[in-house]
Amino acid sequence: MAYSEKLIKHYEKPSNVGNFGTTAEVKQRQDIGVGVVGAPECGDVMQLQIKVDQSTGKIEDAKFKCFGCGSAIASSSVATEWIKGKTLDEAMAIKNTDIVEELALPPVKIHCSVLAEDSIKAAIKDYQKKNGIEAAQTHAH
């Protein structure tokens, strides 16, 4: 299977790998939202952490970790690059199809982009829940 150059670049040198602390630590942080999607049995788990600037409401930093194939790792890397500097609404609007296009994912790998989209949404929802923000602004999916 031939992968695109962009995909290989993101796989070999992924952006924003890491976290803002242990699971227990980030749970205490009001400014951090965590999304964990997928399952080990399915061969893909993505963990996305967003750090929100609470004065501007923008995502100032994002970190990911991913257990998965090369496409899953690259999709997570792209997702973190894209959401940095965006408002929660803007980040919510990112679609998996955008990632498919960016990385030229083959059809069997589309689920990787879906996971990336889901991880963004899950992290935002976690942040909103922590801060008592109702998901009123959430776009219909």
Add this chain to the structure above:
Amino acid sequence: MGLTLPVYLDNAATTRVDPRVVEAMLPYFTDVYGNPGSRNHRFGWASEAAVDAARKQAADLIGAQPKEIIFTSGSTEGNNLAIKGAAEMYAKKPTGQEGRGHVITAQHEHKAVLDPAKRLQKLGFDVTFLEPPADGVITAEQVKAAMRDDTILVSIMWANNEIGTINEVPKIGALCHERDVIFHTDATQWVGKMPTDVERDGIDLLTWSGHKIYGPKGIGGMYVRRRKPRVRVVAQIEGGGQERGYRSGTLNVPGIVGFGKACELCAQEMDSERERLLKLRTKLETELAKHIEHVQINGNKDKRLPNIMNMSFGFVEGEGLMMAIKDIAVSSGSACTSASLEPSYVLKSLGVGDDLAHSSLRLSMGRFTKEEEVDFAIEKITWAVHHLRELSPLWDMFKEGIDINAIEWQQH
């Protein structure tokens, strides 16, 4: 001799054709090109003589008589012919009825056995798919317990293609002969690497392929016992009546010559080869286990072919791992390498969890594998697993003491 990249460690998938095999084949494309079925001229005779010689080479490798060898296109065809052909021949009731007889096979057989067995179910046969124990080895006891009065056929592979485990074939053969049940074994991974004697081992039908033993693709052999008992199968490919009517179609003479040569070379070299491969495999496994924590060897560690290693690297996904070691050609039990989202059904049948099945690699060595290639693989895999664990949220959770199995994952 330096290291040439990429390194090929996927010899259980297919092997490089031995140059001596290619050399033996070449005259049969342009010089000796007659149809062995042409009985009336010397072009035909020359080809027929070459086929006869190859049939002897193939028979000698497994302790059979040349007349007991049928040339096929490979093990997929051979397994189809053996399983469907024997079931049809020994059916207790005619086509169209139910209860035509009982067949025993196992869940971790190759698809080329499982799918013909499933076809038999549609044709009115009962099929038992034995569940392998955790070490993957099917025992004669297990087969015995599944036998019924109407059992007509047992098909158990000699050695498994994904994990290399060796089933109790001679014992299963003896059991089948006690009960007058036909015994077929898919010996694709076994023959050519391990000593084989169809008489001693109690085999009625045996199938193997050229391309796993340094011969060409598209050619294989099938052994059909001719005495004590005389075994017969119903042909699945009909036409000109070649191969004593068992397999019609003009013989693939260059392929057959190459197959024969490949069999002969294996017979000569397998003993020293086996020792060398075992040393390489031991080094590979020992070093990986030394440098990487949380690895597991899948399948029985002792009852195993010397050239196959199947290892799970916890918290790292197989395809991601393959991409990180892209200079090494291996296989993975991960779903991501196939179109389906299911991980290896072989590992699953052994009770290996889906997560560890996704984390598995199969490395298989062969005649052309060099020690420096194994060293390279050890170095690269060690690096890649550590690198990917740095990326793995599961590794973090594990290190933080979180029980991954207790988490309610969102299944997709």
